Amino acid sequence: MSQIRQPYLLFLGDAPDRLAAKTAVGVYDWRPDACVGQFRLPGCVPDLGIDEPGIAGAVERGARTLLIGVANRGGTIPSSWLAPMCEALEAGMDIASGLHTHLDSIAELRETAGRAGRALIDVRVPGESYPIASGEPRSGHRLLAVGTDCSVGKMYTTLAIEREMRARGFDADFKATGQTGIFIAGGGVPVDAVISDFIAGSIEHLCPAAPHAHWDIVEGQGSLFHPSFSGVSLGLLHGAQPDTLVLCHEPTRSHMRGLPHQSLPGLQECMEANLEWARVVSSNPRFVGISINTYHVDPADRESLLGRLEDEFAMPCVDPMVTGVGALVDQLAQ
Amino acid sequence: MSQIRQPYLLFLGDAPDRLAAKTAVGVYDWRPDACVGQFRLPGCVPDLGIDEPGIAGAVERGARTLLIGVANRGGTIPSSWLAPMCEALEAGMDIASGLHTHLDSIAELRETAGRAGRALIDVRVPGESYPIASGEPRSGHRLLAVGTDCSVGKMYTTLAIEREMRARGFDADFKATGQTGIFIAGGGVPVDAVISDFIAGSIEHLCPAAPHAHWDIVEGQGSLFHPSFSGVSLGLLHGAQPDTLVLCHEPTRSHMRGLPHQSLPGLQECMEANLEWARVVSSNPRFVGISINTYHVDPADRESLLGRLEDEFAMPCVDPMVTGVGALVDQLAQ
Numbered sequence: 001m002s003q004i005r006q007p008y009l010l011f012l013g014d015a016p017d018r019l020a021a022k023t024a025v026g027v028y029d030w031r032p033d034a035c036v037g038q039f040r041l042p043g044c045v046p047d048l049g050i051d052e053p054g055i056a057g058a059v060e061r062g063a064r065t066l067l068i069g070v071a072n073r074g075g076t077i078p079s080s081w082l083a084p085m086c087e088a089l090e091a092g093m094d095i096a097s098g099l100h101t102h103l104d105s106i107a108e109l110r111e112t113a114g115r116a117g118r119a120l121i122d123v124r125v126p127g128e129s130y131p132i133a134s135g136e137p138r139s140g141h142r143l144l145a146v147g148t149d150c151s152v153g154k155m156y157t158t159l160a161i162e163r164e165m166r167a168r169g170f171d172a173d174f175k176a177t178g179q180t181g182i183f184i185a186g187g188g189v190p191v192d193a194v195i196s197d198f199i200a201g202s203i204e205h206l207c208p209a210a211p212h213a214h215w216d217i218v219e220g221q222g223s224l225f226h227p228s229f230s231g232v233s234l235g236l237l238h239g240a241q242p243d244t245l246v247l248c249h250e251p252t253r254s255h256m257r258g259l260p261h262q263s264l265p266g267l268q269e270c271m272e273a274n275l276e277w278a279r280v281v282s283s284n285p286r287f288v289g290i291s292i293n294t295y296h297v298d299p300a301d302r303e304s305l306l307g308r309l310e311d312e313f314a315m316p317c318v319d320p321m322v323t324g325v326g327a328l329v330d331q332l333a334q
Numbered sequence: 335m336s337q338i339r340q341p342y343l344l345f346l347g348d349a350p351d352r353l354a355a356k357t358a359v360g361v362y363d364w365r366p367d368a369c370v371g372q373f374r375l376p377g378c379v380p381d382l383g384i385d386e387p388g389i390a391g392a393v394e395r396g397a398r399t400l401l402i403g404v405a406n407r408g409g410t411i412p413s414s415w416l417a418p419m420c421e422a423l424e425a426g427m428d429i430a431s432g433l434h435t436h437l438d439s440i441a442e443l444r445e446t447a448g449r450a451g452r453a454l455i456d457v458r459v460p461g462e463s464y465p466i467a468s469g470e471p472r473s474g475h476r477l478l479a480v481g482t483d484c485s486v487g488k489m490y491t492t493l494a495i496e497r498e499m500r501a502r503g504f505d506a507d508f509k510a511t512g513q514t515g516i517f518i519a520g521g522g523v524p525v526d527a528v529i530s531d532f533i534a535g536s537i538e539h540l541c542p543a544a545p546h547a548h549w550d551i552v553e554g555q556g557s558l559f560h561p562s563f564s565g566v567s568l569g570l571l572h573g574a575q576p577d578t579l580v581l582c583h584e585p586t587r588s589h590m591r592g593l594p595h596q597s598l599p600g601l602q603e604c605m606e607a608n609l610e611w612a613r614v615v616s617s618n619p620r621f622v623g624i625s626i627n628t629y630h631v632d633p634a635d636r637e638s639l640l641g642r643l644e645d646e647f648a649m650p651c652v653d654p655m656v657t658g659v660g661a662l663v664d665q666l667a668q
Contacts (some may be wrong), residue, residue, distance in 0.1 A: 032624030135561030135593055196533050197526040199565040224568070227615050231533040231569025238561040259469055262614075276607075280596075281561050 003187045004096045004121055005064035006034040009055070010048065013081055015070045018046040023098065024069025025182045030159050034186075036061040041080060055087045065121075067183055068097035072195045074227040075100025096121040098179035123182045124193050126202070133200030135240050135281050140210030143332070144242035144275045145220040145291070148264050150229065150257045152250040153293040153320065154220040155181050159248070160320035162217045164329045175207050177236060181219045187329070191221055192232050199232060201240025215332070218242065224273050225265040228257050234277060241281045244288055246328060247271055251305065252296040267313065288331035289316035337521045338430045339398035340368040343389070343422070344382065347404040347415055352380040357432065358403025360514045364493050370395040370519075375414060390422045399455075401429035402518055409434025418505055420446045430455040432513035437639035457516045458527050460536070467534030467573050469615050475545030477666070478576035479554040479625070481609045482598050483589045484563060486584040487627040487654065488554040489515050495580070496551045498663045506549040509541050511570065515553045525555055526566055533566060537573025549666070552576065558607050559599040560590050568611060575615045578622055580662060581605055585639065586630040601647065622665035623650035 003163055010028060015021040028035050028048050036058050037051040052103055053061055053079060066088040072078065077099060085210075089112045097103050102121035104110045113120050121127075133268045143161065145154040159181075165172035170212035174181070176188030188203045207216035218240045222229030256262040265273070271287050278285035290309055302322060310316040341576075344362060349355040362369050362382050370392050371385040387395055400422040406412065411419075411433060419429055423446045431437050437454035438444045447454050455461075477495065479488040492508055499506035508515070510522030523536045541550035552574045556563030583601060590596035599607070605621050612619035624643055628636045636656060643651040650661035 056536070132592075133562040135590075135596055137595070192529075192531040194529045194530050195526075196528050196569065197532050197563065200562055224611075225614055227534055227572040229531065230536075230572050230611075230614070231567075232564040233565075234558070234568040235530065235565025238564050256469075258466075261468055270347045273610075277558075277564075280559055280564070305668040330576045 004183065006031070006186050007036050007063055008034055008065050008067040009058035009093065009182075010035055010038045010069045011066050011084070012038055012040045012044050012046060012048075013068075013070045013072070014041045014043040015046050017074040020072070021046040021070045022128045023071065023180050023183065024048065024067070027067065027183050030184045039066070039084060054108065055084060055091050059091045059093065063093055065096050068095065068099060071154070072099065077101050077103075077106060082106070084107055085109060089113050089118045090117045091117065092116070094119040094121060096123060096183065098123045098183070100124070116167040120182060123179045123190055126190055126194050130198040130202040130205050132198065133202070133204050135238065135241075136263070137283070138209035138241065141215045141244065142218055142240050142242045143208055143215060143244040143246065144218045144237065144240045145219060145246050145248050146233070146270070147223045147248040148225065148238065148267065149223050149250065149253060150226055152248045153291055154248045157248050157320050157325065158217045158219045158245055159184065159200045161328060164325050165215060165217070165332070168329060168333070169212070170215055170332070171213055172217055175216045175218045177203070177206070177219045177221050191236055192229070196231065196235075199235025200239035203236050204241075207240060210215045216319055220248070222269070223256070224277070225270065226259075227262065228258070237274065237277055237283050241279055243282055243285055244332065245274055245278065245285060246289055246291050247274070247287060248291045248293070249294045256263060260292050267309070287315060289318060289328040290320050291325070291328070292317060294319045294322060338517065339521050340365070341370050341397055341430060342368055342399050342401040342517075343392040343427065344369050344372045344403045345418070345586050346372055346374045346378050346380060346382075347402075347406070348375045348377040349404045351382050355380040355404045357405065357514050357517065358382065358401070361401065361403060361517050364518045370397045373400070373418060374496070375418070389418060389425050392591040393427065397427055399428045399430050399586070402429065402433060406433065411435050411437075411440060411558070416442055419443060423447050423452045425449045426450070426452065428453040428455060429519065430457060432457045432517070434458070435569070453665055457513045457524055458528045460524055460528050463538040464528065464532040464539050466532065468539050469534070469572065469575075471617070472543035472575060473546055475549045475578065476541055476552055476574050476576045477549060477578040477580065478552045478571065478574045479580050479582050480571065480604070481554060481557045481582040482559065482601065482604050483557050483584065483587060484560055486582045487625055488582045491580060491582050491625040491654050491659065492551045492553045493518065494659045494661060498659050499549060499551070502663060502667070504549055504666070505545070505547055506551055507550045509550045509556050510535070510538070511553045517626060523572055526563070530565065530569075533569025534573035537570050538575075541574060554582070557604070558588070558611070559604065560593070561596065562592070571608065571611055572615050576612055576668065577616055579608055579612065579619060580623055580625050581608070581621060582625045582627070584627045584630070601643070623652065623662040625659070625662070626651060626653050628653045628656060
């Protein structure tokens with residue numbers, strides 16, 4: 001996958017609701033300065049509340065890439081999107097997408113991009129070949145967010161940690177391993193799309209040896225305990241070679257995401273398992289805290305929940321969107 | 335990947351030594367009845383000691399596939415191989431290969447195969463899309479060979495178990511997850527070439543729900559403790575959902591294969607880790623024994639080594655090529 005050129009014009013298409021446009025929402029939440037505006041078609045419901053400069057206006061503002069920030073049912077590209085997409089290519093923008101339908105499978109886009117000399121970037125397609133992981137100890141700090149399950153807040157946690165660390169003067173970079181994270185960072189490794197022999201190698205490539213004071217803040221994926229995706233999680237853990245981990249958890253979930261028969265691991269069990277496997281590649285890995293997604297928790301109960309977990313595990317317990325992650329970053333400074 | 339049609343004509347090319355022809359050797363060792371003969375070019379050193387009927391003679395004997403049973407330096411296909419390969423296609427055989435160079439990347443082969451209506455089968459290329467694993471409990475027995483490291487005898491162990499079980503009247507099928515195993519079985523999943531999101535799903539597809547008395551004997555890959563390939567091993571373990579495991583080990587190895595800095599896990603540690611992770615998907619997994627590759631052990635010491643390990647772990651300890659695997663299969667009958 002090529003580097004994605006920022007800033008973006010966020011394409012919301014004819015999204016029926018905010019959830020359908022969650023990629024655009026996530027990118028704008030975390031990189032407002034990398035977005036020159038939004039592009040909405042007639043019938044589009046969600047509204048980021050930012051300018052709509054149109055294609056030509058976006059180019060004037062410096063937009064380099066039209067970012068398809070909407071997921072259509074079935075991951076297809078409806079014909080109503082093609083005119084503005086081609087206009088963007090002809091105006092000098094690349095197009096980047098995480099949809100199932102590959103951009104270059106559509107002749108009109110492929111031909112227009114070829115003629116205009118612009119790139120069609122599918123972030124589900126790893127565009128480079130990665131090495132086999134060596135597992136050799138390497139310099140620099142790496143923090144990895146791991147989870148009791150999929151979709152429990154690993155991306156938001158790592159982005160919040162990067163923001164807080166940078167605000168405090170740390171040399172820290174968020175390293176993306178999923179589609180939305182890749183749009184936010186402008187690059188990364190779509191690890192769930194990598195050939196399985198190269199999972200760990202792709203992550204070694206993503207966060208290589210670095211100066212001693214540098215921190216790579218690595219977005220985790222899945223869970224060691226999720227039988228559909230555990231291989232990705234273990235390969236990612238071994239490739240990341242983290243010295244520092246944060247456990248992410250969604251406390252209202254009754255079973256593993258998508259698997260009604262599969263129960264969640266306990267937090268203690270999940271931390272121990274991740275430490276056990278981190279030790280295969282890291283000499284002294286440690287958890288610096290727990291990140292709880294309390295979105296579905298009664299607001300009146302949030303504080304006591306976080307407090308109880310802090311007492312139980314004797315480490316900071318935060319919700320990035322409620323308390324911030326300052327308490328986690330305090331631990332890194334030590 | 336298509337089903338590979340047996341029987342085979344084994345192509346040894348101009349292999350300089352037996353190691354270069356180890357795929358052909360392995361297929362002939364385990365499926366002599368599936369091989370109508372060998373095909374050697376001038377200069378070929380290894381000799382399987384079987385007939386050399388030539389292309390036309392092989393077809394007369396029923397050969398359906400020319401099996402490229404030799405690994406060339408760099409995985410390339412030299413031009414000297416093309417004439418007999420094209421002759422085989424024109425005579426009605428498919429060609430199957432596990433080389434890095436894909437057969438259909440060579441215009442002459444592609445065109446000849448197209449004209450003759452024959453298949454070019456690259457076993458490194460998963461030819462079908464696999465589902466995301468569900469992890470749901472399923473019927474039938476599954477035995478998985480796991481290892482302390484890569485290349486410690488998992489394929490030979492599982493093939494020997496299949497042979498012994500069938501001899502005793504069990505309903506048992508070897509399930510291949512690597513290239514040579516796929517040639518032997520005539521099909522399988524090249525799990526290290528599968529997109530990482532589908533590792534476990536590809537193995538659920540390979541060994542689906544089966545009648546209660548049926549056994550799938552699943553070839554393992556890598557090791558949970560090998561940081562280059564651990565993701566494949568964990569995804570394979572979760573996809574296989576084994577009720578029965580065998581630990582494979584090579585006792586003379588001083589470090590993980592290819593990684594001089596990486597020490598091997600202990601046998602006890604490796605069994606406990608595999609059981610711990612098998613329990614995510616299986617209710618009561620157990621090890622029925624240990625398979626030791628004693629090839630590099632002084633023959634005078636083999637028996638005492640196996641005896642010591644049997645005492646230490648209180649389970650059968652065999653070398654498939656020396657003692658056979660009867661003691662392991664005894665455990666399955668219980």
